[in-house]
Structures are given as C-alpha cells and as structure tokens.
Amino acid sequence: MALVNMRDMLGHAYHNGYAVGGFDLVSLDFLEAIIAAGEAQRAPLILSLAESHFDYYDFELATVAAELAAKRASIPVAIHLDHGASFDSAVKAINLGCNGVMVDASHQAFEDNVALTKKIVSMAHACGVPVEGELGYVAGVEGEDAEKHPGEVIYTSVDEAKTYVEQTGVDLLAVSIGTVHGRMKGEPVLDFERLQKINEALNIPLVIHGGTGLSDQQFHQLIENGVAKINYYTALADAAGNKMRENVSRDDRCGYTGIVDGIQDAMRAEIERCMVNWGSAGQADAVLAVAEAWQPVHHVIIFNVENCDDAQASNMMQQGEKLLSRVPGVRRVLTGNAVQTDAKYKFTWLVEFVHENVIESYRNHPAHVTFADNMFRPVAGDRISIDFRQN
Numbered sequence: 001m002a003l004v005n006m007r008d009m010l011g012h013a014y015h016n017g018y019a020v021g022g023f024d025l026v027s028l029d030f031l032e033a034i035i036a037a038g039e040a041q042r043a044p045l046i047l048s049l050a051e052s053h054f055d056y057y058d059f060e061l062a063t064v065a066a067e068l069a070a071k072r073a074s075i076p077v078a079i080h081l082d083h084g085a086s087f088d089s090a091v092k093a094i095n096l097g098c099n100g101v102m103v104d105a106s107h108q109a110f111e112d113n114v115a116l117t118k119k120i121v122s123m124a125h126a127c128g129v130p131v132e133g134e135l136g137y138v139a140g141v142e143g144e145d146a147e148k149h150p151g152e153v154i155y156t157s158v159d160e161a162k163t164y165v166e167q168t169g170v171d172l173l174a175v176s177i178g179t180v181h182g183r184m185k186g187e188p189v190l191d192f193e194r195l196q197k198i199n200e201a202l203n204i205p206l207v208i209h210g211g212t213g214l215s216d217q218q219f220h221q222l223i224e225n226g227v228a229k230i231n232y233y234t235a236l237a238d239a240a241g242n243k244m245r246e247n248v249s250r251d252d253r254c255g256y257t258g259i260v261d262g263i264q265d266a267m268r269a270e271i272e273r274c275m276v277n278w279g280s281a282g283q284a285d286a287v288l289a290v291a292e293a294w295q296p297v298h299h300v301i302i303f304n305v306e307n308c309d310d311a312q313a314s315n316m317m318q319q320g321e322k323l324l325s326r327v328p329g330v331r332r333v334l335t336g337n338a339v340q341t342d343a344k345y346k347f348t349w350l351v352e353f354v355h356e357n358v359i360e361s362y363r364n365h366p367a368h369v370t371f372a373d374n375m376f377r378p379v380a381g382d383r384i385s386i387d388f389r390q391n
C-alpha cells in the first residue's frame with residue numbers, strides 16, 4: 001500500500017531539491033511502464049489522468065487500474081486529475097480515487113480563475129486532497145504539435161501569482177514561463193528570472209507543464225528555482241509511437257499485440273531517464289518516511305427502524321445511496337439487510353470516505369444534513385455508528 005498524500009510527497013521534493021514526474025497515462029501500457037520505471041529507480045511518482053484525454057479511455061476504469069497499481073507498488077504513488085475543467089470534474093475525480101486535483105481555469109479572467117479555484121480548494125481540502133492551480137497560460141494540447149495550437153503563451157506574473165495563491169489557498173502552482181504543451185520546434189526559451197521571483201514570493205512547490213523537449217540543464221535550472229512536479233506525456237507517447245511504427249515496418253501484417261510489442265520498454269527507458277535527471281530516483285524511502293499514507297475511512301452504521309415497514313426502509317436506503325454517493329469525498333455507499341433473521345440489528349450502511357477529513361465535511365454537507373434529519377434519523381433511533389480507519 002504505497003498510495004500517499006501528494007502534498008507531503010511534493011513538499012519533500014520541494015525542500016530537498018528534486019522534482020517528481022507527473023506522468024500522464026492513456027492506456028495500461030503507460031500505467032505499467034510508469035510503475036515499472038518507478039520501482040526500478042526507487043522513485044516517487046504521480047499517475048496523472050488528463051481530462052483532455054478522456055475521449056481516449058474510460059476515466060472510471062482507468063482510476064480503478066491506477067489505484068490498484070498504486071496500492072501494489074512499493075514506491076510512493078499519488079493519483080492526480082490533470083487539467084480538471086470544472087468543480088464537478090474535481091468532485092468526480094476525488095470520489096473515483098484521485099488524491100490530487102488540478103483546476104485549469106487559467107484561460108479565464110483572473111477573478112474567475114480565483115473564484116473557481118477557491119471553490120474547488122475548499123471542497124478538496126475538506127476531503128484531504130491537495131490542489132494544483134494554474135496561472136498564466138501554457139499553450140498547446142498534450143501530445144500534439146505545438147504549432148497546431150498557436151495560442152499565445154501568457155507568462156505568469158509574480159504579483160498575480162502571489163494574490164492568486166493567497167486568495168485561493170492552492171497547494172501547488174503550475175506556472176507559465178515559456179514551455180508549451182506537446183511538441184515544440186526548436187529550443188524553448190525559458191524565463192528563469194521570472195521563475196526565481198515567483199518561487200521567492202510564493203514558497204510553495206511549482207509545477208511545469210510541457211516538459212517534453214527541454215534539455216537536462218534546463219530541467220536542473222527549473223528544479224533549482226522551485227519546480228517540484230514536472231508533467232510529462234508527449235515524449236512517452238512519441239516513444240510508444242516510434243516503437244509501433246518500427247514494429248509495423250518490420251511486419252506490416254502484424255496484429256494488435258504485434259504492433260504494441262515493446263512499447264512499455266521504450267516508455268520505461270524514457271521515464272527512468274527523467275527520474276535520474278530530475279533527482280527523484282532513489283527518494284522513495286525518504287518520501288515514505290514522511291508522507292501520510294492515503295487510507296480510506298469506513299463510516300459504518302448498524303440500525304433498526306421504527307414507525308416504518310421494510311419496504312419503506314428499503315426505499316429510504318435507496319434514496320440515501322443516491323444522494324450521499326454524490327457528496328465530495330464519498331467513494332461508495334452500500335446498504336444491506338442482516339442475513340440472520342434474529343440479528344440484533346437488521347440494517348446497515350457502509351459509507352467509504354477517501355480520507356479522515358471527510359468525516360466532518362460529510363456530516364456538515366447539505367445533502368447529508370437533509371437526508372439525515374428528514375429521512376433517516378426519524379425512523380432509525382436505534383443505531384450504532386463508528387468510523388473505522390482501514391489498517
């Protein structure tokens with residue numbers, strides 16, 4: 001079980017002068033390659049799921065696979081929603097198991113970006129989940145040629161960054177200092193002076209999007225100036241694509257498994273190269289020693305009903321499942337009836353929270369308050385409820 005709190009992981013990276021890779025995955029091949037690279041290099045890592053990629057895979061299925069891979073890993077892993085577009089996307093991601101979320105409202109006016117980010121931070125922190133904001137605009141689209149998306153790069157201003165972080169409470173900030181998403185023609189020119197000033201003003205881990213194509217030296221300079229998370233996708237997609245073209249050119253009749261043969265190794269080599277260059281290689285045990293283990297809490301209620309028959313009780317529980325599963329930080333809601341007819345308690349609720357913080361935010365959430373006061377407590381006076389931390 002090496003799913004850990006991303007805030008602690010990146011705090012360690014920030015204070016110890018290295019950067020963790022946020023590797024976007026679009027298939028199981030990516031997921032396996034990223035984890036294998038991390039295990040080989042003993043590197044902490046972030047499994048990143050970008051909303052802009054959700055046309056290519058089923059987000060819900062991908063989070064299940066990412067979570068299992070993280071739990072099986074012996075290295076510290078976090079699961080992050082990359083470029084979340086709305087409040088609802090952030091809630092959905094957290095309830096599906098992401099323990100970090102990014103708000104991407106950087107294309108909106110400053111005040112609107114602040115308002116949306118602040119709302120998401122307040123919800124996410126109530127679930128124990130750290131938030132990455134973005135200020136300035138990193139042009140382009142993950143995995144595509146930058147010249148296809150010629151939007152202006154808007155550099156992050158130092159003063160705005162300070163105000164933005166103070167007003168929103170984000171835990172980390174993606175800055176725009178000259179990188180672009182996707183592939184870039186020629187050598188990118190980065191504004192390190194600006195980055196240094198942002199870092200001095202904020203003192204929180206900074207994030208770079210559009211890492212593909214930067215030189216080793218440029219990465220070192222980014223990290224020296226506060227970058228603790230580097231988003232990385234295009235180079236992995238290209239490594240896989242090159243291998244697939246090579247397979248097809250060798251045998252143009254090969255089927256699916258023939259085409260993808262060896263792409264994990266090709267991606268893994270590139271990921272390991274990054275981990276060594278960014279300094280995250282060898283940091284796994286140090287991170288495990290300081291990072292909070294990311295463990296769910298199970299909210300269990302056993303109860304009997306009065307003044308209502310079994311059909312009414314079952315209807316009440318069905319409605320509760322529907323209402324409560326949408327509360328931020330609720331992974332799942334299960335209800336049940338006792339198998340033994342003479343059981344002391346006849347009914348149960350099992351509500352899984354993503355984090356201990358949700359005990360309180362769930363209790364105070366309007367959907368829970370309404371349901372508990374109007375539908376549940378009036379009939380379930382005889383009950384026992386306990387919150388269990390999973391061992």
Ligand SMILES: [Zn+2]
Pocket residue numbers: 083142181209210231
């Ligand atoms: Zn990005």
